[in-house]
Amino acid sequence: MSRISRSLLIKKYIKPFLFRLAGKPGWLSPIYALPGGIVPAPNKQVSLQHKIIGMPSSQLPLPSQLILPLKQHQGDDAVPVVRPGQYVYKRQLIAAAHGNGSVNLHAPTSGFITAIDFQLAAVNIRPQPGRPWHQSIDPRQTAIVIKTDGNDLTDPELPLSPLEVTPWQQRHIDELRQAVFEAGICGLGGAGFPTAIKLSASAIKTLIINGAECEPYITADEALMREYADEIVEGSRIIQTIVGAQDCVIGIEEDKHEAIKAIQSAIAGLESANHPLGGLPVVKLVLVPAIYPSGGEKQLIRIITGIQPMSGQRPSDVGVLCHSVATARAIFKAITDAEPLISRVTTLTGSALRNPVNVEALIGTPLSHLLQFAGFDPSALERLLVGGPLMGYVVDDFETPLLKTSNCLLAASQQDIQSVKASSVPHRDCIRCDFCAPVCPVKLQPQTLYFASRHQRHDSAVQNGILDCIECGACAAVCPSQIPLVAYYRDEKALIHEEADCGESSRWQALFEKHQQRQADNVVAVQQRKLEKLQDKLVSIAEGENPGKEAAVESGSPVTHKSAEQIKSEIEAAVARTRARKAELLSKADINKDGSQ
Amino acid sequence: MINILGAVLLTVALLLGFLWCMVRLHGGIAGRSTLAGPAVERINKVLPQTQCGQCGYAGCLPYAQAIAAGENINRCPPGGSQTIRRLAKLLDLPEMPLDVSHGWHLPKRVAVIREPECIGCTKCIQACPVDAIVGAPKLMHTVITADCTGCDLCVDPCPVDCIDMLPLAVQGLSTIRVVNT
Numbered sequence: 001m002s003r004i005s006r007s008l009l010i011k012k013y014i015k016p017f018l019f020r021l022a023g024k025p026g027w028l029s030p031i032y033a034l035p036g037g038i039v040p041a042p043n044k045q046v047s048l049q050h051k052i053i054g055m056p057s058s059q060l061p062l063p064s065q066l067i068l069p070l071k072q073h074q075g076d077d078a079v080p081v082v083r084p085g086q087y088v089y090k091r092q093l094i095a096a097a098h099g100n101g102s103v104n105l106h107a108p109t110s111g112f113i114t115a116i117d118f119q120l121a122a123v124n125i126r127p128q129p130g131r132p133w134h135q136s137i138d139p140r141q142t143a144i145v146i147k148t149d150g151n152d153l154t155d156p157e158l159p160l161s162p163l164e165v166t167p168w169q170q171r172h173i174d175e176l177r178q179a180v181f182e183a184g185i186c187g188l189g190g191a192g193f194p195t196a197i198k199l200s201a202s203a204i205k206t207l208i209i210n211g212a213e214c215e216p217y218i219t220a221d222e223a224l225m226r227e228y229a230d231e232i233v234e235g236s237r238i239i240q241t242i243v244g245a246q247d248c249v250i251g252i253e254e255d256k257h258e259a260i261k262a263i264q265s266a267i268a269g270l271e272s273a274n275h276p277l278g279g280l281p282v283v284k285l286v287l288v289p290a291i292y293p294s295g296g297e298k299q300l301i302r303i304i305t306g307i308q309p310m311s312g313q314r315p316s317d318v319g320v321l322c323h324s325v326a327t328a329r330a331i332f333k334a335i336t337d338a339e340p341l342i343s344r345v346t347t348l349t350g351s352a353l354r355n356p357v358n359v360e361a362l363i364g365t366p367l368s369h370l371l372q373f374a375g376f377d378p379s380a381l382e383r384l385l386v387g388g389p390l391m392g393y394v395v396d397d398f399e400t401p402l403l404k405t406s407n408c409l410l411a412a413s414q415q416d417i418q419s420v421k422a423s424s425v426p427h428r429d430c431i432r433c434d435f436c437a438p439v440c441p442v443k444l445q446p447q448t449l450y451f452a453s454r455h456q457r458h459d460s461a462v463q464n465g466i467l468d469c470i471e472c473g474a475c476a477a478v479c480p481s482q483i484p485l486v487a488y489y490r491d492e493k494a495l496i497h498e499e500a501d502c503g504e505s506s507r508w509q510a511l512f513e514k515h516q517q518r519q520a521d522n523v524v525a526v527q528q529r530k531l532e533k534l535q536d537k538l539v540s541i542a543e544g545e546n547p548g549k550e551a552a553v554e555s556g557s558p559v560t561h562k563s564a565e566q567i568k569s570e571i572e573a574a575v576a577r578t579r580a581r582k583a584e585l586l587s588k589a590d591i592n593k594d595g596s597q
Numbered sequence: 598m599i600n601i602l603g604a605v606l607l608t609v610a611l612l613l614g615f616l617w618c619m620v621r622l623h624g625g626i627a628g629r630s631t632l633a634g635p636a637v638e639r640i641n642k643v644l645p646q647t648q649c650g651q652c653g654y655a656g657c658l659p660y661a662q663a664i665a666a667g668e669n670i671n672r673c674p675p676g677g678s679q680t681i682r683r684l685a686k687l688l689d690l691p692e693m694p695l696d697v698s699h700g701w702h703l704p705k706r707v708a709v710i711r712e713p714e715c716i717g718c719t720k721c722i723q724a725c726p727v728d729a730i731v732g733a734p735k736l737m738h739t740v741i742t743a744d745c746t747g748c749d750l751c752v753d754p755c756p757v758d759c760i761d762m763l764p765l766a767v768q769g770l771s772t773i774r775v776v777n778t
Contacts, residue, residue, distance in 0.1 A: 076704075076764075077704060079764075098764065099764065498679070498683065505642075505644070505645050505646035505647075506642070506646070507744075508645075508646040508647065508648070508727055508744075508746050509641070509646040509657070511727035511728060511729070511744060512646065512648050512656065512657075512726050512727050514728065515725075515726060515727060515728045518728075
C-alpha cells in the first residue's frame with residue numbers, strides 16, 4: 001500500500017512539477033492532479049510487438065459471417081433497411097438511425113443477408129447474481145447477419161461523395177456534421193455515445209482528444225497513434241472546426257513514448273505545411289501522468305482543464321468536449337474518404353493467446369475468428385473479457401460479435417486475473433480497512449456504497465453518489481478481501497434504474513383499475529335504468545291504462561290478447577329478476593373494491 | 598385459587614402461541630401456493646401492466662395471481678427477460694428464457710389511428726384496457742399516446758384496419774425514414 005502511495009505521489013505531483021520547471025515538451029501547460037487512482041502493472045508491451053494487422057488481408061481473412069446488432073450504441077435501435085436474401089455491397093447502409101440517439105449501421109463487407117433476427121450480443125450488459133463477473137447475454141438484441149462472399153466489393157454505381165471532391169475546409173459545418181451522422185459513428189472509447197449529438201454541442205471552449213489509454217493490457221489507441229498520427233491530428237482539426245472550439249488538446253499518458261513522438265511530428269508537419277486554416281490555433285499536446293483511471297472522460301477533463309463537471313452534468317455543459325483518438329480517426333475517414341464506421345482497431349491480448357496483436361477488424365466479426373487468428377489456447381483460458389481487466393465484461397459465448405465499442409479482447413489466464421486481483425473465488429467480508437476510499441477518482445466512499453448495494457438500500461446508495469461511480473474498479477483492485485465491488489455497484493445501478501422505470505407501469509395499472517371500475521359502474525347503471533322503466537309501466541297499469549296498446553301497434557306482438565293481470569304479473573316478475581341481478585352485481589362490485597383495496 | 602387460575606391462563610397462552618407458530622410455519626413451508634394478497638401485489642408490481650393478455654390471462658393481475666399459484670414466470674412478452682429476471686429474484690426461482698409461443702419481446706410501440714380513415718365505430722374504445730382512445734360514435738377517434746401501453750388489443754376490432762402500431766416517435770436527433778422492404 002505504501003509503495004503504491006509513494007509512486008502515486010511522485011507521478012501526480014513531483015514529476016509534472018519538475019518537468020514543467022525543466023521546460024520539457026508536452027509538460028509546458030499546467031495540469032491538475034486527479035483524486036485517487038492506482039498504478040496497476042501495465043502489461044501493454046506484449047501486444048505492441050507488431051503493427052496493426054488489417055482485415056481482410058493475407059494474414060487475417062474475412063470471417064464466413066458477420067453479426068451486426070442494431071444497437072451498438074447508447075440510444076434507440078437502428079431500423080433495418082434490407083431484407084433477408086438481399087445482396088449488400090461494402091459500405092452500404094443496412095440499418096438506419098431511427099429515434100433518439102440512434103446511429104446508422106453499414107455493411108462492413110459485401111455478401112448476402114442471411115437473417116435479421118434475435119442473436120446473442122454483448123450489449124445490454126448486466127451481471128447476474130452469484131456470477132458478478134459475468135455479463136448476462138440478453139437475447140432481445142436483434143442483429144443483421146451477413147454471409148460474406150469474400151469479394152469485399154464496393155457498390156460500383158455509388159457516386160462520389162461531395163466531400164471526396166472538395167477538401168473539407170471548404171465545406172459548410174452542417175455538411176460535415178451530417179457526414180459524421182451518415183457514417184454511423186459513435187464514441188469508440190467504450191460508452192458508445194452517438195458522436196453526431198456530441199458535435200452539435202454549442203459554446204465549446206476546449207476540445208480534448210483522449211489518448212490516455214490507462215487500463216492495463218489495452219493498446220488499441222496507442223497503436224493507432226503510432227501509425228495514424230496524421231489522421232488523428234487532422235480528425236481533431238475537423239472536430240475543432242465543427243464545434244468551434246478555441247483550444248484543441250491531445251492528452252496522452254507520459255509512458256507512451258512512441259505515440260507521443262508520432263503525434264508531435266504530425267503536429268509539427270501540420271504547422272509547417274501552408275495550411276488553408278492557418279488562422280486557427282494549432283493542436284496542442286499535453287502529457288498526463290500514467291495513473292489509472294486518468295483516461296476516463298471526466299477524469300481527463302479535470303486533469304487538463306481543472307474543471308470538474310458536477311454530478312449529472314455533461315462535459316459540454318462546462319464548455320469542454322472529449323473525444324477519443326479512435327473517434328477522431330473515424331471522423332477523419334468519414335469526412336475525407338466518405339467511409340462509414342465499418343471497422344475498428346482492437347487489441348487481442350492475454351496470456352491465453354500465443355500472438356497478442358492489434359488488429360483492425362470489421363465490426364460484427366465473431367470473437368472466435370479473432371481468437372483463432374491470435375493463437376488461442378483454450379486450456380490456459382480463465383475468462384474471456386471484452387474490454388480491459390478492470391472494466392471489461394466476461395463473455396461466455398465466443399460467437400459474440402465485435403461491436404463498435406469493443407476496444408480490447410482479453411483472453412485472460414489465471415495469472416492475468418491475479419495481477420488485478422479480480423479473482424473469481426468467493427470473496428471475503430469487508431473489514432472496513434478503508435483502502436478503497438483514497439483510490440476513488442470520484443471521491444466516493446466505496447465501502448458505504450458496497451453495504452448500500454449489498455442490502456439494496458437504494459436511497460442510501462443514491463445519496464452516497466452511486467450514479468456518479470464510473471465503475472473504474474480501482475476500489476476493487478486494492479480491496480484486500482477481493483470483493484468485486486464494481487459488480488455490486490452495477491447490479492445496484494441496474495436495480496435503481498428499474499425502480500425508476502416502474503413509474504409508467506403503475507400509471508397504466510391505475511388507468512386499468514379505473515377502466516374496470518367504470519365498466520362495472522356502467523353495467524349497474526344500465527340495470528338501474530331498466531328497473532326504472534319497468535316500474536313506470538307498473539304504475540301506469542295500476543292506474544288502469546292499457547299498456548300493451550302502443551307496443552302492439554309498433555311491434556305487432558300478441559300483447560293485446562293478454563289480460564291486464566297477466567301483464568302485471570309478468571312485469572312484476574321482471575322487476576324482481578332485475579332487482580336480484582342488480583343486487584348481485586352490486587355485491588360483486590363491492591367484493592372487487594375490497595379486493596383491490 | 599389464584600394458582601389454578603394462573604395455570605389455566607398459562608396453558609391457554611401456551612396453546613395459543615403454539616397454534617400461532619403452527620400457522621406461521623405452515624404458511625412458510627407451503628410457499629408460493631399460500632402466498633396471500635401482498636405477494637400477488639408485489640408480483641403484479643413487477644409485471645409491465647400493459648394489460649395485453651399475451652400471457653393467456655385476462656390482464657396483469659390475473660397473471661400475477663396465477664404466478665402466485667405456481668404458473669411459469671416466462672409468459673410475459675412485453676416484460677421480456679428483464680421482467681423474468683426480476684420475478685426470478687422476487688420468488689427465488691431459477692431464471693428461464695422467454696416462452697416465445699406467447700410472443701416476442703419487441704421495443705415499445707404505440708397505437709396510431711389513421712384519422713381520415715376512421716369511421717367512428719367506437720370498437721377500439723371499448724377494447725382499450727386503459728381508456729387511452731378518445732372519440733364518440735360517428736366521430737373521429739384518436740389515441741392518447743402518453744397513456745397507450747402498446748398492447749395491440751385495439752388493432753383487431755377495427756373494422757377498417759386504420760390502426761397502426763408504430764415505434765414511439767421521439768424528439769432529439771431523429772431522422773424518420775420510410776423503410777422500403
